Amino acid sequence: MxxxxxxxxxxxxxxxxxxxxxxxxxxxxxxxxxxxxxxxxxxxxxxxxxxxxxxxxxxxxxxxxxxxxxxxxxxxxxxxxxxxxxxxxxxxxxxxxxxxxxxxxxxxxxxxxxxxxxxxxxxxxxxLPAVTEKELAEFVVRDQRDYWRPAVDKPQVWLQDIWVDVGLTTFARATVTRREGRLITKREALDILPGLGAPVDVVEDVVRRRYDDPVPSAAEADDDWLDRRAALTRDYLGPAIDDLVTRYG
CATH class of the missing domain: 3.30.460.10 (Beta Polymerase, domain 2)
Incomplete structure (x- = not known):
């Protein structure tokens, strides 16, 4: 291997x-x-x-x-x-x-x-010293507020797979960690994202590229899809992060 x-x-x-x-x-x-x-x-x-x-x-x-x-x-x-x-x-x-x-x-x-x-x-x-519940909870909200929220306002980076994939999964993982105090995998994050209001076709695109088809699809190679995917992701994450920070920040 x-x-x-x-x-x-x-x-x-x-x-x-x-x-x-x-x-x-x-x-x-x-x-x-x-x-x-x-x-x-x-x-x-x-x-x-x-x-x-x-x-x-x-x-x-x-x-x-x-x-x-x-x-x-x-x-x-x-x-x-x-x-x-x-x-x-x-x-x-x-x-x-x-x-x-x-x-x-x-x-x-x-x-x-x-x-x-x-x-x-x-x-x-x-x-390695342990992490307190308070330290963990404060960090995930701060990371969303100080790193990911400003990044939402940078349109060009969201044309890249890595930003879409990590941006969405990190938000879902932060949400669960802040609500329940536990960590989840990227697979679990992708499973819960539609229930958090994330655009389903974007989540399905991430799942396919991570777990299913290693060959880029016609949609993935299409600039129109990349532009639309970026817009859908940013339109979702901006308000979603703002809500998380308002609730827990």
């Missing part, structure tokens, strides 16, 4: 840096992983400070993986000792084929505690 081969190679090449633990979260850990379509979301805990020389080695490692199938989908954040307790700490992260810095969000931390997959080393429950 290409995913297993990629993970084995990644762990082998990371071994000289002596990670304390490597974990998977997201679809790979939550049972909704679709090979070739889902990202491989990882967290690595290092046993030493992340010096510039270490950062260069990590970047070289990821660039070297590019010859391996699915490597562009492998994302990993690297946590140095003593940084696990700082929720706003930005960690060196390889994602979307380049290096950046990101925090480990409360959603990710809760995923790791609830269903995180240990690829190597210790458990998230032993090494």
């Amino acid at each position: 290409p995913t297993d081969a990629l993970l084995d190679r990644f762990l082998d090449e990371l071994a000289p840096l002596k990670p304390v633990a490597v974990w998977a979260h997201g679809s790979l850990a939550g049972g909704d992983y679709q090979e070739g379509r889902s990202d491989l979301d990882l967290i690595a805990i290092l046993d030493h400070p992340l010096k510039p020389s270490t950062a260069r080695r990590l970047v070289a490692l990821h660039r070297g993986l590019r010859t391996t199938p699915l490597a562009t989908r492998l994302h990993c954040s690297y946590l140095a000792p003593g940084t696990q307790d700082a929720p706003n700490q930005r960690h060196l992260t390889w994602a979307h084929d380049h290096v950046t810095r990101r925090p480990v969000t409360p959603v990710t931390r809760r995923e790791l505690h609830v269903f995180g997959r240990v690829l190597q080393g210790g458990s998230p429950k032993d090494l």
Whole structure:
């Protein structure tokens, strides 16, 4: 299986840096992983400070993986000792084929505690502070308000599959987390979106591309459909996010 081969190679090449633990979260850990379509979301805990020389080695490692199938989908954040307790700490992260810095969000931390997959080393429950219900609830609403709501006003990005897919599923997941205090998968999010008022034909398009037909349909390749899909998604998400924030923000 290409995913297993990629993970084995990644762990082998990371071994000289002596990670304390490597974990998977997201679809790979939550049972909704679709090979070739889902990202491989990882967290690595290092046993030493992340010096510039270490950062260069990590970047070289990821660039070297590019010859391996699915490597562009492998994302990993690297946590140095003593940084696990700082929720706003930005960690060196390889994602979307380049290096950046990101925090480990409360959603990710809760995923790791609830269903995180240990690829190597210790458990998230032993090494990563737990997330309170209040912290999780406040984060999902803040993320919708401060990141996704401004994004709705950027028409061009919504012509891309990734924005439609993640925008809709993240909203549904945030809604359930805020209402019920639990996490759901993307599959569950897609199942409940029509009941939340999302445009059915757009949801069906996401489902088909994620779970069914890997070949783009004529509708998907048609610019008119992409324009209409973007408009339908934005017309839905704007008021839906506003309502969520008004209720819970």
